[in-house]
Amino acid sequence: MNKRQHKASLTKKKISDAAIKLFEEKGFRNVTVDEIVQITGTSKGAFYTHFKSKHEVFLNKFKEIDRYYEDVLLDIIEQEETSSNKLKVFLKLQMKYIQEDLGWDITRTIYENELDPSRESYFLMEDRPLYRILNNIFVEGQKNGEFRNDITASEMVTVCLRVMRGLLYDWSINEGSYSLEEEQELLFFTMIRGLSSN
Amino acid sequence: MNKRQHKASLTKKKISDAAIKLFEEKGFRNVTVDEIVQITGTSKGAFYTHFKSKHEVFLNKFKEIDRYYEDVLLDIIEQEETSSNKLKVFLKLQMKYIQEDLGWDITRTIYENELDPSRESYFLMEDRPLYRILNNIFVEGQKNGEFRNDITASEMVTVCLRVMRGLLYDWSINEGSYSLEEEQELLFFTMIRGLSSN
């Protein structure tokens, strides 16, 4: 990395850090790009050379969730005996992470961003760790007879994703007014019941 | 209705009709309020006395869905024998209606609007026909032993709504690229399986 690139990456980090801090303090909608660039002593030009949009700033933050899946959750679920317990624990810890580390405002903003067709979608990227992990659980659960065999593992992933999104969307429009960690259980257990072989 | 109110309601209708027509032609995001008022020969002032926001214009359109539930779907599901079949038919026809009569762009816009905390939420209004109808089905299904009794009917409504929203959200971010009517089956059948008594 040469001198110019180095300076650029410092600028990017400076903007990103300040922006995320502001978002957490005041909520995404109450922070303006002008404010961010003013505080960081940069400019609109700098901001938009590093980020495609105001949303994108913490899309990066959100992507950390995948690292969390791979680094932390994978090890934990391996300790569970059954596939359905792996799934249960995975979903529970995921919701706990979203509730405690991301919060509803960031979640809401991500969900809003995904609805904008002019922007890149993160949810639609097929190679997310989330998708691979779920797929592995279902494949394994089918092999050992826990899950249904009349539908494919990838169909079960689809079902699971839609249910997850329904819950997170609902949590977002309710402005995080209920405990995600507690409410996930009924919904996911029902789903798992529907996906189990009998 | 006096003369002034009459003229006002004409203006409102003129704006509403033109706006919805434009939305259908060009998509919600590609229509500006300036364009709507210019075409209708009205003004920003007129627009915003009748509608709280650009979104609200077809929130009214969306609310027609409830009339559809009450007027059409209620009769149809009454012909089904079992509660779970009522639910299946209801959900299927609902998705068919959304796909064919509303379309994904309107659906997307509604879902986006709901994520804006500064706006009134339609989904959170507790007395929607949708909620009552679902509740009735679950209560009935519990009485006749089809559905689980370890959770309440209203909890089942909550589960059902979240699943529905997950599907519609997913359909929206996929820009309506798959058939809602076809894809609903796997998801809802799985859910119903999870809600059935055994």
Next chain:
DNA sequence: TTGACAAAGAGACTACGGTCTGTAAAATAT
């Protein structure tokens, strides 16, 4: 070393949703 080029950034500008203020005329009170 120097000159062409490109990357990073500064900041004026645009587009557009939404607000505010002023006004004409209809409704209502006296």
Next chain:
DNA sequence: ATATTTTACAGACCGTAGTCTCTTTGTCAA
């Protein structure tokens, strides 16, 4: 009949996300 208030509306104005243009300065080839 006249005065007062209210309503529907016109359109100037504002806030903010995002774009465009221009400048600076580091990079690299000769």
